[in-house]
Amino acid sequence: MDKEKTVNVEICAACLRDNDTAEAKHWCCDCAEALCDDCGKVHRKSRFTTSHKLIRLREVKNSKSFLMATSFLCDLHSDLRVTFYCNRHDQLICQTCLLQTHKDCKYITAIEQLMPQRPRSSSIDHFDVLQKQALKLADSLNQLIDTRKENLAKLDEQNKTIQATIKKTKSEIIDHLTKLEEELLHSLSVKYDSCVEQIDDEISELQRNRELMSIHDSDIELMRKNGSEPYKFTIVKKFEQTKPKTEDIIGNFRDKYKPLVIDFTQNEEQLASLYNALGWVDIKVINRVPSNVSAITTPPRPISKQWESPTESNKVVTRPLSTRSVSNFKESEMSLKKLVPQTPSITQLVLYKKFPTSSSLGENITVSRGCFISGKHILLCDAQNRCIFKCNLYGSMADKIPLLYFPHDVALFDKNTAVVAAGERGIQVFDIIDGECRPDRFLRPGGKCTAISCIDDQIIVRSGHCKISILDRAGISIFKINTKYDPLILSAGINGSIYWTSNNGDEVQCIARERSQFICRSETLVGPTGLATDGTGHVFVAGYESGNIHQLSNRGTKSIVLDEGIHHPWGLAFDQDSQRLMIINDDGISIDIYTVCK
Structure with missing residues (x-):
């Protein structure tokens, strides 16, 4: 914006040029100067300024009015007055501008000749508008x-x-x-x-x-x-x-x-939950303007497509807009190098195989989550139906396994066992025998299980609102963690670290072994909907709305390892033996498998 040029409206400009200070009483719009009574009379009598209009200063409400702030000097040449109007550029210009920057413009008119050409009624109508x-x-x-x-x-x-x-x-x-x-x-x-x-x-x-x-x-x-x-x-x-x-x-x-x-046992779990916080105070920005405001507003970012698997009531949940918040919750930036030994950073993902779900699993099949069950096969959760699929890395030889519930997530416990987050039903164990997956018993940790991961003979599961449970292979609770926000996805890392995201913001949160919480965020990561960890401390994060795959290294660095060909990724899974990363891409209708190169 051009800097406004202001003038002194308390002293007569003409008298000031003669080193005199007389109180100004009038304002000349043509000269953009303040004048005293005597100079105002001379101004009206001079044949050069007899057509100028003088306004009593008391009629002007304040010195910041548009009349006072408007300058007739050229923006580019401050010592020259604007005398011409360029219709092509809709700009007021001076003589120098006419000769230099507007010499090729055809429709240029002198300001003095411009207004008289219009009928008075037209001028009045224009000012009315x-x-x-x-x-x-x-x-x-x-x-x-x-x-x-x-x-x-x-x-x-x-x-x-x-x-x-x-x-x-x-x-x-x-x-x-x-x-x-x-x-x-x-x-x-x-x-x-x-x-x-x-x-x-x-x-x-x-x-x-x-x-x-x-x-x-x-x-x-x-x-x-x-x-x-x-x-x-x-x-x-x-x-x-x-x-x-x-x-x-x-x-x-x-x-x-x-x-x-006489013995006394403290309820440490409940005490930890009680002392964690009485609550949280957040500042939430609401992306809307009341309908009674007529000002022009910028439309909000559109909400992403339906992405989460149906609930038990067959209701599809949509991922809400990311909400930035400032909280009194004690947070610190993630420092992964404190959690695991130093190892080389991952540098590249090379596409190994890609197949559409429609041609391999059936028409209108949408996959929400998945996992490797060996170096040659994968398990995939159907987001719209009560079943999971087992197939090879090419999408062929697919077996449909019917269920009594909508599968929310799946993870490999060991080479002979997989576990499925079964919502209100808890966790269902699958036995892997001779390459076949057979549904077995249920584990019931309590609460609705919607996200699951496994590490070191332990099951980490989202077991209710703002709750993460750590179970042994028999389903017995080892430890429970209360979180600030409700976990959306989970991934268990080495040394007992648990990574998770929520619908509340674009952050990846980590609970270290000593239960301290770290947070990692990036401007290039929007809508994290997939997490996967490898055996060296690296964490892969899928950005749904940003359309990319991020890597959080154990050195504490953050980088984008893949964005080409990535569009609305839903989930990630990593196979340690084959060093491959599975990306559930394109809103769950494409399975992309990449080889991780170091």
């Missing part, structure tokens, strides 16, 4: 200002509401903890009283027998000194008869005695 346009723009600006003020008012209400909610949540947590404390203290008191009562009873029984033995001791001593021999003999025999009973009581107490201990 300009005035209406200015009023309309001002009205649009007022509406925009009003929407911002409304937004501020709503933000103020939201701020107060959230503050009240946080305080209420804190109070509820304190009340709940107080209740838990009371229950625990009551339980402790009951357990303690029970232990004390049991031990007191045992002490009383032992003391009673001890007193009895003391009496026997006194009686024996008395009889020994004073009793007759027949009476002594009788007492001895009586005592010998009662002694075994007392010995049995002592032995019984000694053998069965086990010290009582």
